[in-house]
Amino acid sequence: MSRVTRADVARYAGVSSAVVSYVVNDxxxxxxxxxxxxxxxxxxxxxxxxxxxxxxxxxxxSRLLGHVVPDLGNxxxxxxxxxxxxxxxxxxxxxxxxxxxxxxxDEHRRIETLTARGVDAxxxxxxxxRPDLVARAELPVPVVLLNTFFEVPEFPSLGVDAFGGAxxxxxxxxxxxxxxxxxxxGGESGELREQGWRRAAxxxxxxxxxxxxxxxxxxxxxxAGLQLLGxxxxxxxxxxxxxxxxVGVLRAVFELGLRVPxxxxxxxxxxxxxxxxxxxxxxTVRQPVAAMAEAAVARALDGGSAARQVLPxxxxxxxxxxx
Amino acid sequence: MSRVTRADVARYAGVSSAVVSYVVNDxxxxxxxxxxxxxxxxxxxxxxxxxxxxxxxxxxxSRLLGHVVPDLGNxxxxxxxxxxxxxxxxxxxxxxxxxxxxxxxDEHRRIETLTARGVDAxxxxxxxxRPDLVARAELPVPVVLLNTFFEVPEFPSLGVDAFGGAxxxxxxxxxxxxxxxxxxxGGESGELREQGWRRAAxxxxxxxxxxxxxxxxxxxxxxAGLQLLGxxxxxxxxxxxxxxxxVGVLRAVFELGLRVPxxxxxxxxxxxxxxxxxxxxxxTVRQPVAAMAEAAVARALDGGSAARQVLPxxxxxxxxxxx
Numbered sequence: 001m002s003r004v005t006r007a008d009v010a011r012y013a014g015v016s017s018a019v020v021s022y023v024v025n026d027x028x029x030x031x032x033x034x035x036x037x038x039x040x041x042x043x044x045x046x047x048x049x050x051x052x053x054x055x056x057x058x059x060x061x062s063r064l065l066g067h068v069v070p071d072l073g074n075x076x077x078x079x080x081x082x083x084x085x086x087x088x089x090x091x092x093x094x095x096x097x098x099x100x101x102x103x104x105x106d107e108h109r110r111i112e113t114l115t116a117r118g119v120d121a122x123x124x125x126x127x128x129x130r131p132d133l134v135a136r137a138e139l140p141v142p143v144v145l146l147n148t149f150f151e152v153p154e155f156p157s158l159g160v161d162a163f164g165g166a167x168x169x170x171x172x173x174x175x176x177x178x179x180x181x182x183x184x185x186g187g188e189s190g191e192l193r194e195q196g197w198r199r200a201a202x203x204x205x206x207x208x209x210x211x212x213x214x215x216x217x218x219x220x221x222x223x224a225g226l227q228l229l230g231x232x233x234x235x236x237x238x239x240x241x242x243x244x245x246x247v248g249v250l251r252a253v254f255e256l257g258l259r260v261p262x263x264x265x266x267x268x269x270x271x272x273x274x275x276x277x278x279x280x281x282x283x284t285v286r287q288p289v290a291a292m293a294e295a296a297v298a299r300a301l302d303g304g305s306a307a308r309q310v311l312p313x314x315x316x317x318x319x320x321x322x323x
Numbered sequence: 324m325s326r327v328t329r330a331d332v333a334r335y336a337g338v339s340s341a342v343v344s345y346v347v348n349d350x351x352x353x354x355x356x357x358x359x360x361x362x363x364x365x366x367x368x369x370x371x372x373x374x375x376x377x378x379x380x381x382x383x384x385s386r387l388l389g390h391v392v393p394d395l396g397n398x399x400x401x402x403x404x405x406x407x408x409x410x411x412x413x414x415x416x417x418x419x420x421x422x423x424x425x426x427x428x429d430e431h432r433r434i435e436t437l438t439a440r441g442v443d444a445x446x447x448x449x450x451x452x453r454p455d456l457v458a459r460a461e462l463p464v465p466v467v468l469l470n471t472f473f474e475v476p477e478f479p480s481l482g483v484d485a486f487g488g489a490x491x492x493x494x495x496x497x498x499x500x501x502x503x504x505x506x507x508x509g510g511e512s513g514e515l516r517e518q519g520w521r522r523a524a525x526x527x528x529x530x531x532x533x534x535x536x537x538x539x540x541x542x543x544x545x546x547a548g549l550q551l552l553g554x555x556x557x558x559x560x561x562x563x564x565x566x567x568x569x570v571g572v573l574r575a576v577f578e579l580g581l582r583v584p585x586x587x588x589x590x591x592x593x594x595x596x597x598x599x600x601x602x603x604x605x606x607t608v609r610q611p612v613a614a615m616a617e618a619a620v621a622r623a624l625d626g627g628s629a630a631r632q633v634l635p636x637x638x639x640x641x642x643x644x645x646x
Contacts, residue, residue: 012642024439040435049463056379064419064440071403078395085422094440096387097420099408112363116347117374117387117417140372229641248602254602256645273396277541277570279577279602 004048014043015069024050025063027092042250056118065300066114066141068100068107068123070257074217074244076287079148081124083293091301094170094316097294098114100124116142121300127216144302149192151308156299158292158309162269165313167203167283169267171238172283172315174200176265176322177193178236180209184224184249185241193241193269214245221248229256230262237265237321243284244273250278250320261322271316287313325417326373336365336437347373348386350415360483366512379441382539388416389437389445389464391423391430396565397540400608403448403469416443423447428590435617438463446624450539457557465626469619479622481615481632485592488608488636489519490526492590493562495606495638499588499645501559503532507547507572509565510536516564517590532558537568546565550581552587562645566607573601573643577601584645594639603642608638 006024010017015035023039030097031039042048056062059070069077085095096119098110107124113247114122121142145157173181179249183197194211199206213218213227221240225248240246242300246268253260260280268275271286288311317323329347333340339356345354346362353364365371392400408418419442421433430447437445437460444465468480496504506520517534524531536550537543544563547644548571551561563569570593574585578581583589583603591598594609618632640646 024435040432040484042462043435046462047461051514072395072401073398075396075398075401078398078401081420082395082422085420094419094436096417097407097408098417109363112366112413113349118373192538209327219595221598237345238492251600251602251604273541274597277545279574279575281574 004046006048006050008043009047009048013038015039019054021295025092039222055064061091061120062118064096065115065118065297066096066111066117066119067096068098068110068124070100070124070125070127074096075124075274076243076270076289077224079272079289080293083289084123084125084297085148086290087293087297090107091297093297093301100126101183110159111139118219123296123300125293132274138307142300144296144300146292148172156306156307156308157245158295158299158311160287160292160313161310162192162313163196163199165269165282165287165315166193166241167200168196168313168315169269169283169285170197170200171204172321173265173267173319174206174240176237180235182205182209182228182235182238183211184221184228184245185211185213186220189213197239209238214248216242216244217253218244218248221245222251225249225252226256229253229258234264236263238267239268240268243268243270243282245286246282247274247278250282254276260320265321265322266320268312268320271314275316275318278320283318283321283323285313286316286318287311328367329371329373331351331360331369332371333364335369336361337595344555347387348415349412355387356463357403359362361474373591383442384443385520386416387419387440389419389421389434389440389442389443390621391421391437391445391449393423393445393448393450395422396406397599399566399593399612400448400614402595403616405450406612407446407469409613410616410620414620416620417625423449434462434466437644446619446623458589464594465623467619467623469615477524477629479627479629479631481617481634482619483610483624483636484633485515486519486522488592488610489562490523491519491565491636491638492592492606493520493523494527495640495644496560496562496588496590497527499560501588503530505532505551505561506534506564507544507561507568509543510532510538511540520562533559537571539565539567541567541571541574542569545574546571548575549579552576552581557587559586560590563589565589566591566593569605569607570597570601573605581644583643587645591643592636596636597639598639601643606644607639608636608645609639610634 022029023036100106125146146158149162212224215226218240257266268282269285271284275282275284329343333343346359349365349402423430448469471480471482480642535547537547594607598605598607
């Protein structure tokens with residue numbers, strides 16, 4: 001549309017045409033901030049609009065990374081999304097975000113849409129125990145699974161050490177000497193956080209506490225909390241498999257007229273910023289979100305081994321455990 | 324890369340080439356789900372990868388909408404982001420999200436980056452009282468400002484009725500008869516929420532309560548809450564200009580050994596989902612996020628008048644006000 005060319009911009013800014021390209025594309029070479037500012041000024045003054053589609057055709061790359069995330073209303077997915085965006089933009093990539101809502105078939109459809117939009121690779125931050133994906137060979141771009149707890153055949157995947165994290169969180173609660181630790185978790189039986197919780201009881205020689213299952217949401221945690229803590233046989237401490245559910249459990253505790261940690265000690269899993277501002281602040285098993293995003297982007301753009309990568313979780317001790 | 328053409332896909336699926344295009348581009352015409360599924364299956368089996376860059380060159384449109392948002396860690400921005408994504412995808416547009424961090428000059432840089440990526444239009448969800456933008460004539464694509472409280476010369480903008488919302492929230496607190504209502508708000512003096520709070524006191528014939536200013540963050544609200552409620556002259560009720568700050572105020576109340584609403588009644592502004600799960604649940608002035616996103620996308624893609632659009636807020640009464 002515009003007749004202004006990159007050469008015009010270069011002339012106006014007093015730089016080479018290549019430097020204009022580095023500024024426009026955020027790379028591949030760094031440009032001093034003062035020079036970049038001069039180029040941006042020239043772009044503005046001249047009204048230059050780079051023809052991105054033509055560029056993409058030429059280099060066979062859109063410099064776009066697709067990212068499929070479940071509901072951004074969950075602070076954990078928002079944090080993953082920000083972290084991926086941050087890493088990608090440092091590499092000169094834009095991120096096309098697609099919200100999957102986590103339903104069956106939905107991730108799959110989102111991947112197809114992103115592929116049709118010409119992304120170079122896709123990161124799928126999945127909530128599905130078994131992501132709903134077509135065979136890898138049928139996908140035209142690399143797909144990397146972020147936040148899966150299990151190995152997924154054919155696909156490079158990475159996630160937090162859910163077993164180890166749950167084990168550490170539960171062991172911490174057991175150390176307070178309140179006996180069996182209850183568990184609030186999602187509907188699917190036997191996943192790694194549950195296994196870690198169970199093993200911790202076994203290792204400590206304490207009986208397993210009761211389990212309440214619910215959606216991975218604030219509402220799901222609230223309902224599970226009422227169920228677990230509303231009866232006379234309530235456990236004195238609870239390990240909650242996600243921050244969102246823990247926020248719901250705190251509401252249940254509050255409505256039952258109980259107090260955390262006096263009546264019920266709580267440790268959650270995820271470590272999003274929300275846990276710093278609950279009352280009381282939540283002791284939590286933190287996922288290494290930045291490191292996971294860094295690793296996922298590297299695997300999506302650079303390829304390499306498809307071996308599964310597991311990153312360690314970190315126990316962050318605050319007030320809800322009774323320390 | 325792939326030699327498979329759209330015609331091949333059409334033949335395999337038993338549809339016209341146009342129908343393949345509708346499926347690939349999510350429009351402009353609807354396709355029955357069974358037919359779309361057949362087309363997607365054909366795309367998969369044949370390994371067809373549409374050449375998006377060539378398509379974009381042909382039609383002079385990338386079918387991409389840029390969205391500049393502040394920190395997604397704020398549930399309000401996450402909600403706006405989801406809502407814009409939802410509206411855009413129903414119109415066959417993908418959304419390129421750019422996080423602005425809200426610093427001076429940053430929105431401006433993000434707009435340049437998105438423009439360089441060939442988006443057709445840009446929505447800026449701004450936290451700046453005066454968005455830092457270049458003149459409209461120097462921008463090659465339409466820019467619409469979402470969530471601004473003020474008219475911004477040259478730019479189409481829309482936002483919630485902040486004055487009316489703050490007035491309603493404060494009036495509700497005044498109705499409980501606890502006297503002057505305190506205010507927790509951001510650092511800039513005199514904005515519309517503050518004006519609405521002040522006018523409500525005036526209209527009710529009650530003295531203005533004290534003001535504590537802080538960042539629009541959980542931490543900022545916490546510090547402001549300690550300041551406002553930590554002394555002997557604390558107000559019996561507080562209007563808080565954002566949900567995030569209200570979450571921080573609740574933590575301050577908790578740490579001061581006070582109770583909501585018994586010692587301090589609280590009403591917040593924004594109405595994000597987080598307010599349903601605080602203890603107690605927050606009475607809040609809700610922004611019409613979905614309607615705002617709908618309006619912003621329509622103005623970005625369809626143009627029309629640049630007149631400012633103001634949408635009404637809704638008071639949602641829960642427990643924190645003492646009702």
